[in-house]
């Protein structure tokens with residue numbers, strides 16, 4: 001029996017409506033896959049907690065067993081080291097800067113710009129090695145004492161400040177004024193396992209050492225050369241001088257606490273040929289701890305006006321050319337936890353070195369990085385900085401008392417971005433800062 005015309009009309013429309021619905025659902029599904037949520041800053045490893053304890057939470061996405069190992073590793077990170085009876089220099093020291101990892105990485109956030117939570121790198125010619133150990137165990141002498149004072153610096157209409165670091169040897173001799181020194185605050189420990197898992201090819205593809213695209217920005221990879229002559233990509237530290245979290249941790253034991261590890265079996269502080277202070281097991285564990293820290297979820301959803309305005313300004317000012325918003329981790333299976341694999345993360349860094357101009361050039365070159373070059377600082381968790389440590393400040397030496405001051409110190413390759421920031425009307429400047437504060 002033929003359908004009445006009205007029913008036929010409906011049936012035809014239904015087919016069209018059905019097809020239309022399918023199309024909408026299909027596009028939405030594709031859209032979801034193509035546009036991961038910036039609020040989930042660390043992908044599966046995102047931490048929902050945004051209190052003053054945020055950075056101390058284990059990453060999201062860990063299995064119960066992984067979480068248990070993380071908790072065990074936490075104790076190693078918090079461990080206060082002491083001198084041991086054995087050979088001279090056994091255990092802590094004889095010279096050191098601090099007694100535990102957490103003493104500088106306060107609540108896993110950054111340290112203050114004071115000698116107990118920061119350290120001083122110097123040029124090799126100064127005779128202190130790469131770094132000054134300003135404390136010593138009983139019966140030994142520190143390399144030197146260090147004092148930080150702040151000098152006002154005028155930049156346009158604003159007064160900023162820069163550190164003057166006095167270094168005085170035990171016999172009272174000040175380090176020659178012509179010898180450069182670089183104050184370094186401890187950076188926050190966020191998403192390090194994820195940053196370690198970003199494929200080398202992603203990072204090399206972001207580099208533009210000769211500024212081929214003519215935008216004034218010429219980030220370059222910090223290639224490190226290993227003892228075995230192998231070339232490794234530097235990722236960690238303010239100048240990307242470490243290729244891995246493990247290398248960075250071994251250096252911290254050696255240079256910051258005077259503790260030898262199998263990866264750094266001797267130094268100018270300890271007697272060589274003695275058993276290492278820190279076992280491979282403990283070094284692995286402390287490394288695991290940093291690798292299994294996530295990054296906080298941003299305060300506001302991607303759909304909010306604050307986020308949409310802020311992101312647009314961040315792009316317009318070309319901040320995103322260095323602070324690359326999103327990166328993808330690789331799919332290699334040899335990672336410490338599976339949650340690290342195949343994630344879209346929002347660290348706002350390219351992990352490359354950039355010439356930041358004379359204002360931030362403190363005269364201390366390190367390995368292949370010149371004194372004016374710095375690794376693009378990741379910005380995830382930025383808005384929680386002073387919630388974690390109320391006296392924490394910004395940039396490698398903590399000279400910037402606010403996020404705005406940090407932007408005003410940008411120069412060199414970032415000079416155009418700074419100018420563009422200054423040219424913004426006040427409400428727009430506030431809009432950008434409001435967005436940065438919710439990261």
Ligand SMILES: [Ca+2]
Nearest residue numbers: 128129131133
């Ligand atoms: Ca030293």
Ligand SMILES: [Ca+2]
Nearest residue numbers: 208211215217
């Ligand atoms: Ca360029």
Ligand SMILES: [Ca+2]
Nearest residue numbers: 089091093258
């Ligand atoms: Ca020692």
